[in-house]
Amino acid sequence: MIGTICWLLLLGASIGVELFARVRTTSTTTLARTGSLLATRISARVLLVLLWAFVGLHLFARYTLPGH
């Protein structure tokens, strides 16, 4: 339960950072700009694609029902 609340707080923090970045464009960057900054390196582009594929495999092909 505590962990789930922590995940929700992190989700809220992410939304907060994104909103703050859109208002104060000089001090904080949006998630899209952060992603673009990461993508300036080819190693990061490869890692992001691999991470995306792993998420799909983990969530949809290797998914287990809760409690099983």
Next chain:
Amino acid sequence: MKRVAVLMLGTIAYAWWASGVAPFTALAYVAVAVPAVFVVVTYASMGALSPRRLDVTRYYRARAGNAALKSTIPWLTVLTLAVSLEAAGLALGGRSHTVPTLSTTFDHLLTYHWSRWLVYVLWLGAGAWPLARLARRSREEAP
């Protein structure tokens, strides 16, 4: 525009079918592999995975704007906290009710077909997003 609409409808329909396939079956692996291979091959064909394509690097640098390491500290903080929480969840066995991992938290969203379909659409959308951006850039730069 019509082609984009057809592609989006096709993606949504594919996600509905694929999200109904039973996990841990060969078909479930194939259903994930098909879009994954498509994204990797298309992304590579656009030059995004080639170290020689400096124009792609320049494009991302332009899109990053004034972003620098200092201005990404809030995101790095959120990421560090998420990794720490995930590590704590894994250390507790991965299926702890007190500190669940991110995927265990997501499991509850994946119980129903409609919510599983929604997450599948989001996953496909996340994979298609950089392809769409690069395709748009190519169209804008075309004479």
